[in-house]
Amino acid sequence: MSIEIKGLSKAYGNKHVLQSLDITIEQGQCYCLLGKNGVGKSTFLNSILDLIKPDSGTIALFGKDYLSNALEVKQDLGALCEDNPLIEEFTGLEYLNFVAKLYKLPEDEAQQRINSLTNYFFSERESLHKNIAGYSTGMKKKVGIVAAILHKPRVLILDEPFTGLDPIAAQLLVKLIRNYSTPNRVVLISSHDLNYVERVATHIGVLNDGQLMYNGSVQEFTMNGEALIDQALFQLLQPHHTTTDADIDWMLN
Numbered sequence: 001m002s003i004e005i006k007g008l009s010k011a012y013g014n015k016h017v018l019q020s021l022d023i024t025i026e027q028g029q030c031y032c033l034l035g036k037n038g039v040g041k042s043t044f045l046n047s048i049l050d051l052i053k054p055d056s057g058t059i060a061l062f063g064k065d066y067l068s069n070a071l072e073v074k075q076d077l078g079a080l081c082e083d084n085p086l087i088e089e090f091t092g093l094e095y096l097n098f099v100a101k102l103y104k105l106p107e108d109e110a111q112q113r114i115n116s117l118t119n120y121f122f123s124e125r126e127s128l129h130k131n132i133a134g135y136s137t138g139m140k141k142k143v144g145i146v147a148a149i150l151h152k153p154r155v156l157i158l159d160e161p162f163t164g165l166d167p168i169a170a171q172l173l174v175k176l177i178r179n180y181s182t183p184n185r186v187v188l189i190s191s192h193d194l195n196y197v198e199r200v201a202t203h204i205g206v207l208n209d210g211q212l213m214y215n216g217s218v219q220e221f222t223m224n225g226e227a228l229i230d231q232a233l234f235q236l237l238q239p240h241h242t243t244t245d246a247d248i249d250w251m252l253n
């Protein structure tokens with residue numbers, strides 16, 4: 001197994017976001033975490049990334065936990081966080097070179113990877129020589145994605161990776177995720193973009209009320225393709241949905 005989480009709990013004040021969550025994600029899986037806004041998906045991913053301290057529970061990656069092997073665990077991780085923090089004073093290329101140095105990639109290897117990934121994602125290469133502060137949301141997102149995979153992490157965590165990408169870039173990301181998901185790696189994604197989730201997921205987790213309401217294969221979730229992911233999700237989260245257009249009548253006049 002590659003990610004093993006036991007009894008993970010996190011509350012903000014009296015809001016219990018994660019409640020004794022257990023989950024095991026195996027190598028080779030592209031596990032997509034779904035759920036309504038504010039249900040705790042980022043809290044869960046940020047706990048795995050050690051950006052949030054859980055109140056209780058254990059997290060182990062490839063059998064190692066943060067308490068005994070923090071550095072080794074982090075070297076196995078690559079992440080795109082939802083707020084995608086970059087160093088805005090750097091150019092795109094300066095930032096990627098900086099990240100490559102943090103991971104101690106040999107210089108020629110770093111250049112090769114940066115060139116191939118930026119060629120892949122950026123048709124407008126001149127922009128990579130400009131400061132990130134002037135980038136659009138999508139350009140920043142592409143820099144964040146490249147930075148997350150430069151060191152070829154065994155665990156790749158992507159929080160809302162498709163949001164803000166144009167359809168061409170999103171399609172490139174779909175292809176990249178599918179190629180990246182080899183049997184010895186795990187990709188963990190949180191997303192509301194179900195069209196893209198449909199194209200990359202091998203497994204689905206649905207978070208609700210602090211617990212996993214569903215945790216299993218995408219085939220089982222969609223009843224062997226009989227339902228689309230959005231239909232299956234809607235059935236699960238709102239089986240007796242009763243809101244009608246009358247609720248927003250006031251807009252019509």
Ligand SMILES: Nc1ncnc2c1ncn2[C@@H]1O[C@H](COP(=O)(O)OP(=O)(O)OP(=O)(O)O)[C@@H](O)[C@H]1O
Pocket residue numbers: 012015017035036037038039040041042043044
């Ligand atoms: N630092 C914080 N302090 C207080 N409450 C927080 C904090 N961070 C998150 N929360 C609350 O915890 C809950 C879960 O937030 P989180 O961002 O993990 O949800 P999410 O499922 O990723 O949401 P979305 O789909 O909208 O991105 C929300 O109610 C949020 O308001």
